[in-house]
Amino acid sequence: METSLSLLIIIAGLLVIQTILIAGLQRSRIKNKAAKNLLKLHQKELEQKIQDRTQSLYQKNTELENAIQSHKIIATQLQDTKRHLQTMINSVPDILVGVAADGRVTYWNIAAFEKTGLSFDKALGTHITTALPHLPISEDQLEEIIKHQQPFINRQLQQIENDEPRFYDLRIYPLISGQVSSGQTSGAVIQLKDVTQRVQLENMMIQNEKMSSLGELAAGIAHEINNPLGIILHNVQNIIRRTSPELDSNKEIAHKHQLDFSNFNHYLSEREIPQFLENIREAGERAGRIVTNMLEFSHSNHNEKSWVDIPKLIEQAIEFNRNAGFAEQTKMADIKVVSQFSADFPSVFASAAELQQVFLNLLRNAYQALSSDDYKHPEELRVEISGYVKKSDVVIEISDNGPGIKDNIKDHIFEPFFTTKEVGKGTGLGLSVSYFIITEHHKGKISVSSHYGKGAVFKIRLPMAGERQFSLNI
Structure with missing residues (x-):
């Protein structure tokens, strides 16, 4: 009996233990299932995040590719614009030169190359005073212009090129850098225009x-x-x-x-x-x-034109002036007059009386200049007259080694009544009448070149064929 009771107790304990084990196992299964479900949920969330991230990366990559393509298009447009601007600048007949703040060349257009013969590669980095040595501005002046950001304009600068006067307008425009607030300059643009x-x-x-x-x-x-x-x-x-x-x-x-x-x-x-x-x-x-x-x-009477022997007319003018009895006659005896014309110098269809008046005026001016006491006379006082043919024109040059003409006077010598002589010694009409006779009556040109202290040269150009036809058809 006691044995059966003990056995029942043991069996009951085993059942309790079994029940406990079964309950624990069930709870474990429930926990595992919940963990598994949670894991699946996290997995789905992770997959969604990966998908979203992938989509975002794809979108960013697409945007980046579009940006790269846009930059390529912009770069191409910039290159095209640069080439177009260079073409436009090179098409301008004026000399355009870019310089840095230190005066070194940063840009050199075709006109500058044609004027100087200096290529862009050789001019680049060269100082402007070396690249354009005849530029009438110093290194210090250019530095001041760039520093103070004030445009510089100088009009009608005269230069002698191939014995002919040329006139230029010079403009210098300072360049302002991107830092407007600081007011820093990055250089200047120099424009030299032939006017x-x-x-x-x-x-x-x-x-x-x-x-x-x-x-x-x-x-x-x-x-x-x-x-x-x-x-x-x-x-x-x-x-x-x-x-x-x-x-x-x-x-x-x-x-x-x-x-x-x-x-x-x-x-x-x-x-x-x-x-x-x-x-x-x-x-x-x-x-x-x-x-x-x-x-x-x-x-403007042209009716008395005929074929004129210019050398003979010159000799007559020289002889007439010698016998004219000027006040400076004593010094005129010391003046050596040399006349040289080519053997085949042609006759010109012109008014002999008018041309002689021109030659008399020019010779008398040369004599009076050489007789002046306002300068140191050379050892030999000379007046040289020469004639030659240039293309379809005849050219007569009358030069002297006298005091020359000052720059502020040179531009006015052909104006009526302009004279530097004392009152009573000149009317100021001689050169203006000569100018009119040559330019209007004979369709020619008359000009003067002179450096003060080094004499003066008057150059007369008379057309041959053109003026002959014009005159003969009147």
């Missing part, structure tokens, strides 16, 4: 206006002078006639007054009265020719 044609046209228009006014004045003066001049010449002719031994009426009147006419003529000859009268007559006739030239000058 020679514009200046010549302006000068021609101004000169034509002045010549038009002068022509009207010349005509009035000529008519006023003609009357007393005619009286002088008429009376001189009468005096010569009435003192001539060849007229019987002169002898009769001398006999009437018991005057020995032969002795009277000896007296006149010994006192050089006939020579004085001849001088008056020649001077009067010369004045008459000048008046006629003034009238032709005012009325």
